[in-house]
Amino acid sequence: MLTGFSDAQTTLSNRHRHLGTPHKFISRAPHFWRLFSTYLCRCDYNHEGRVIMSFGFSIGDFLTVFEHANKLRKRFVNAPAQFDALSEQVRNLSIVVHDEDLALTNAVLDNQLKADIRKIATSCGDVLVEIESTLERYDEIDTGHGVKKAWKRLRWDQEEVRELQDRVCYNINLLKGINGRITRDNVVELLEHQKDEQHQACLDWLSSTGYAEVQSEYVSQRQPGTGEWLLESSNFQDWVAKPGATLFCPGIPGAGKSILASVVIEELNTRYEFDSTVGIAYFFCSFQTHDDQSQKIETLLACFLRQLARSLPQIPESLKALFQKHKSRGSRPSLDEYFASLRSTMKLFSRTFIVIDALDECHFSTIARLLDMILELQGPGNLNLLATSRLIPEITARFKNKPTCEIRAAMPDVMEYLWGNLGKLPSFVSRDSQLQEDVVHKITDAADGMFLLARLMLESLQHKSSPRKMKQELSGLTSVASHYDIAYDTAYDKAMERIQGQVRDQRKLAEEALSWITCATRPLTALELRNALAVEIGESEFYEDNMPDLEDIISACAGLVTTVTRSSGDVIRLVHATAKEYFERKWTIWFPDAHSRIATTCVTYLSFDVFKDGICSNQTDFEARLHKYPLYAYASMNWGHHARSQPIEESLMIEFLSNRLKVDASVQVLFYLGGYFTHSGYNRNGPPGFTGLHLAAYFGLLSVVKSLLKKDPGLTSTKDSMGRVPLAWAAYKGHVKVIEVFMNDGLDANLKDGTGRTLISLAASMGHPDVVNCFLEQKVDPNIRDTDNRTPLSWAAYRGHLEIVKSLLENGADPEARDEYGRTPLLWASYEGWVEVVKLLRERDVDIETSDRLGRTALSWASENGHVVVVKLLLDKGARLDSKDEQGRTPLSWAIRNQQEAICSLLKAAEQSEDERSQSLDLDTKLDPGSNHAPLNFSASLGTNDHQVPAPKPTELNQTSADDGRCFQCPLCNRSSLTSNKHVLQRHVRDLHFPRFRLVCPESSCPRSFQRKDKFLIHMKDQHQRDIQGEEMNACQREEPLPEGCIICGKQVTSWEDFYTCIETHIQEPYLVQETP
Incomplete structure (x- = not known):
């Protein structure tokens, strides 16, 4: 028996060498014959070593007949016509076989398709054998030369030849059918692949939290058979059975809460594996990420939303809309947008289960808000929540009167x-x-x-x-x-005693590793830690062979550290939250000079000779540097924080800070990874010209600043490429004592940087109340303005720094001060949704109806951006619902445009309570100018079931006269946009209501976009100090979605040209009005 394709291939090669026949057809159709060989592999050899097939024909003879038939067609011109037709059919068969080979390349075939191809291959073999037999009866061969000389003068059997032709044609058609099936399947597979890629791109944009990795980690730690008591408990069974139920599972530290949470998740995944109507989402809070962005409430909601969307065959429309809206702008959804999309997505499931582990390891403010949201989502009764936590009174109180199942290690x-x-x-x-x-x-x-x-x-x-x-x-x-706290302290004390009892090298390895893990500003990867432990103080280069093995580090630490797998690599951390708490209390006992040693290591690393050439000139080199020297990023961004916490040898820092190229190299990393470079190229302008004094001021290194100033007093006025002196960076980072040194040296507190920012505005925007108060004590004008006319109060309100807002107001800051855009602090706070700041300004009786240069009020901005609480505050204060901006839009228009369901409901309810304004509001809210006029997807929340926005009637529009007695009035807005020139009105409609293109700010950190080119250019110049022209301007254009149809008559359109033509027709005809005599 042939054992596989390789055997069949060997047999073919040997047979052709024996016969002297070419391999042309094998080379032309290897994939088809590979499939054909799977049939051969099931055949036997005869005594001569030839393959015996089901149709009594060898592969060698088959290929010989193929060649023979083609040669006969070429050599015998006088051959009977019947042979010409038959030869042509054989040629066609060879062509189709070649096409089939191309179609089979990389094709994935199911078993049925493979079986069909085998049958066709067998049929082809059979008919070719019979054709050869027929030919042999009709030709004469000269045995001396082996060449055919003449055809036998025999009468052809017409039926026999016709039957052979029909059979060849039949096989050709079968092969074409197979080819079509493969092509169709490939197209479907390609479309599915594209759909999957789009689906995955949306999910990746939504959240990168590695929830599945954490779940897998805990499942791997579980001892088989453990946790069954929880799954079999009546509390758990009732929770699963009852829709909308909550189960709170508190436990003492180390009771195994996280393992049991993973057991519950595994049980739910198994139970509902084949039920697509049930959604499951979970999140493991962690002490490791307690202080970073990964445990913000927006991150948690995004994580839940990703998990639910991942289990659906298609991306939910609400999520798709969020993705399309924010992806192009480089922005992120607001909390209300996340919540609305999560609620909408949950409606696609009959039931949803959410499991949250370790509530106590997340900020309570975040947990409180999250639980409020989940309670609201539980209203319809299809969301089940299970949460674990330590016995924290504030958290326990949130689950009062809810079923509880205490977790203890059984x-x-x-x-x-x-x-x-x-x-x-x-x-x-x-x-x-x-x-x-x-x-x-x-x-x-x-x-x-x-x-x-x-x-x-x-x-x-x-x-x-x-x-x-x-x-x-x-x-x-x-x-x-x-008592568990005493128990853990005792256990950890004993672990440290075991470490102290190790040989010197092991003890030193453990102490250094634990000091880094405990005192680092963020979790370290295993490779970063190994690099840190390999640095030799005083050396000018890094030796890879000095890096300890990860296994040796873990072993030396006596069970106190572990690794977890993340997408960025293995992260090394303490074994438990109780271990973190232990070392936070006792690190000064076990490794009292930890920060000093870490800072010294970082500065030594940054001073290596390999960085003496300065910055990397391209991104490839930059990424290669970070890859080759894994600790470089951490050292560049954090060395000064450690040095500020504990003093290190000053000469080491001075030597590094005096080397301009090495400082440039580290600042390049600091600015790129810290998000300071907002241009598309990370090093378009290179590092911002920092001197060593700039960097010392940035990190707040008081003694170093004094030493550098003593060495060269002129450095105080040195400006970097952003136009900032060292004092500006001290203000930006909030280092009061360093600021006082510069102020005592006679520096002017009213300095401005290259972008026109004042020192007090830098401190106000970054949230440093001590620095702001320091400048106020120096009699800095609280109303001092930047080049864009913004005051410190404007910046503080924009960033939501309540304490600074209070301080500035108490020191005479003008709460109604307007900037270049005409915005007041209230407008900025409403724009960003800072509830407490809005409350404070409202108490100061600021004008809540004030509008900016675009005519936008505080209610308008809050409604567009989805800030529900701010909208409520403004409505309570009496904000007008019918206020209109320059484009004729009301707050409700903006809420509709951005699909803010909750705010639409609020505004609609407020509208209904104001009967005296309902008529004027009705016309405006029926038509949403400038919103692309897509059908409303949430009409029910507006109290209507209409899915098509009705157009106003001609009689509803004001009829205002023009000089010639005739006027063209815009049918889309209710402001005085009348003109006697229809071309001007056409431009008005195109530019204001239905622009084909929107200009999107290219700065990744800026979410702004503009319909008007002039406003876009002003924004880029004022906010980003960039003049954009030509190709760069074109790259900022984003084509708006084509409206589904004409907003006036509803006629469907297939292009923007059709749409504009239809609108212009309405401008010229139905809305052409005659002045009333």
């Missing part, structure tokens, strides 16, 4: 874990069954429901050298767990 689970891990103990334990029993039972009793404690106790026995010493250790465990 004795059987602890014992199961211990029995499963006895193999980690010295070998003498495996030979002593009684000692094994003692280990399991004594640790179980001492752990008292704390899984982590049991694990730490087991690890404390790993290095005992004799049974007696192990028994002595066990005897001291009995009274440890009377």
Whole structure:
């Protein structure tokens, strides 16, 4: 038997060498014959070594007949016409076989298709064998030369030839059909692939949180059989069975809450694996990310939304709209937008389960807001919530009157874990069954429901050298767990004692590793830590062979650290939140000079000779540098923070700061990864010309600043490429003592940088109240203005810094001050949604109806951007619903345009309570100028079931006279936009209401976009100091979605040209009005 395709290929090659026939057809159709060979592989050899096929024909003879038939067609011109037709059909067959080969390239075939191809291949073989047999009856061959000389003068059997032709044609048609099926399947597969790519792109944009990685990690840690008690409990069973139920699972630290949360998630995934109507989402809060952006409420909602959307065959429309709106702008959705999209997505499921682990490891303000939102989502009754937490009073109170299931490490689970891990103990334990029993039972009793404690106790026995010493250790465990904080402190103290008892090199390795893990400003990857531990102080280069192995680091740390896999690489961290709390309290005892050692290591790393050439000139080199030197990014961004926390050798810092090229190289990383470069190229202008004094002021290194000033007093007035002196960066970063040094040196506190920003405005925008007060004490004018006419109060209100807003107001800041755009602090606070700032300004009786240069009020901006609470505050203060901006839009128009459902409901309810304004508001809210006039997807929230926005009637429009007695009035807005020139009105409609293109700000950190070119150019010049022209301007254009139809008559359109033509027709005809005499 042939054993595979390689055997068949070898047989073919040997056969052709024996016959002397060419391989042309094999080379032309390898994929088709590869499939054909799968049929051959099921055949036997005869005694001559030839393949015996089901149709009694060898592959060699088959190919020979192929060649033979083609040669006969060329050589015998006088051959009977019947042979010409038959030869032509064989030629066609070879062509189709070649096409089939191309179609089969990289095609994925199902079993049925493979079987069909085998049948066709067999049929082709059969008919060619019969054709050869027929030909042999009709030709004469000269045996001396092996060449055909003449055709036998025999009468042809017409029926036989016709039958052969029909059979060849039949096989050709079958092959064409197969080819069509493969092509069709390939097209469908391509479309599905494109759809999947779009789906994945939307999900990746939404959230990058590695929730699945964390779940997999916890599942891998679970001992088989543990956690079943929770799944079998009546509390859990009731929670699963009852839609809209909540189950709160509190527990003491180390009780195994996270493992049990993963057990619940695994159970839900298994139970509803094939039920697409059930949505499941989860989130593991973590002490590791307590202070970064990954546990903001927006991040949590985005994570839930991603998980639910991922399980759907298509991206929900609400999410697709968010993606299209924000992706092109480089912006992120607001909290209300996330919430609205999550609520809309949940409606696509019959039930939704959300599991949140470790609420106590997240900011309480975030948890409180999140639970309020989940409670609102539970209103319809299809959302089930399960949450775990420590017994924190504030969190426990949020679940008052809700079913509770306390989590403790069940004795059987602890014992199961211990029995499963006895193999980690010295070998003498495996030979002593009684000692094994003692280990399991004594640790179980001492752990008292704390899984982590049991694990730490087991690890404390790993290095005992004799049974007696192990028994002595066990005897001291009995009274440890009377109170869990004491128990953990005792366990961690003993772990540190074990570390102290190691040989010098191991002890030093553990202490340095733990000091970095504890005191680093962010979690470190394993590679970053290994680099840090390899740095030799005083050396000018890095030696890779000095890096310790990760396994040795973990071993030296006596079970106190572990690694978790993330997309960015393995992250090394402390084993538990209780360990983090322990070292936060006791790091000054175990490694009191941690920050000093870390800072020294970082400065040494930054001073390596490899960085003496300065910045990288292109992104490839820049990324290669960060890849080759993994600690470089952390060192560049954090060395000064550690040096500010604990002093290090000043000469080391001065030497580094005096080397301009090395400073440039580190600042390039600082500015790029810190988000300071907003241009498309990370190094378009290079680092901003920092001197060593700039960098020292940036990090607030007081003694270094004094030393550098003493060395060269003239450095105080040195400006970087942003036009900032070192004092400006001290103000920007909030270092009061450094500011006082510069002020004592005679620097003017009213300085402005290259963009016109004042020092006090920098401090106000960055949220440094002490610095603001320092400048106010220096009699800096609280109403001092930047080049764009903004005051410090404007910046503080824009960024939501309540304490600074209060301080500025108390020192005489003007709450009604307008900037270049005509915006007041209230307008900026409403634009961004800062509730407390809006409250404070409202209490100061600022004018809530004030509008900016675009005619936009505070209510207008808050309505567009989805700030529900701000809208409520403004409505309570009496904000007008019918205020219109320069484009004739009301707050409700903006809410409709941005699909702000909750705000539409608020404004609609407020409108209904104001009968005296309802008539004037009705016309405006029926028509949403400038919003592309897409059908409303949330009409129910507006109290109507209409899905098509009705157009106003001609009689509803004001009829105002023109000089010639005739006027063309815009049918789309209710302001005085009448003209006697229809061409002017056409431009008005194109530019204001239905622009084909929108200009999007190219700065990644800026979400603004503009319909008008002049406003776009002003924005770029004033806000980003850029003059954009030509191709760069064209690159900023984004084509707006084509309206579904004419907004006036509803006629469908297929292009912008059709749309404009239809609108212009209405301008000239139905809305052409005659002046009333």
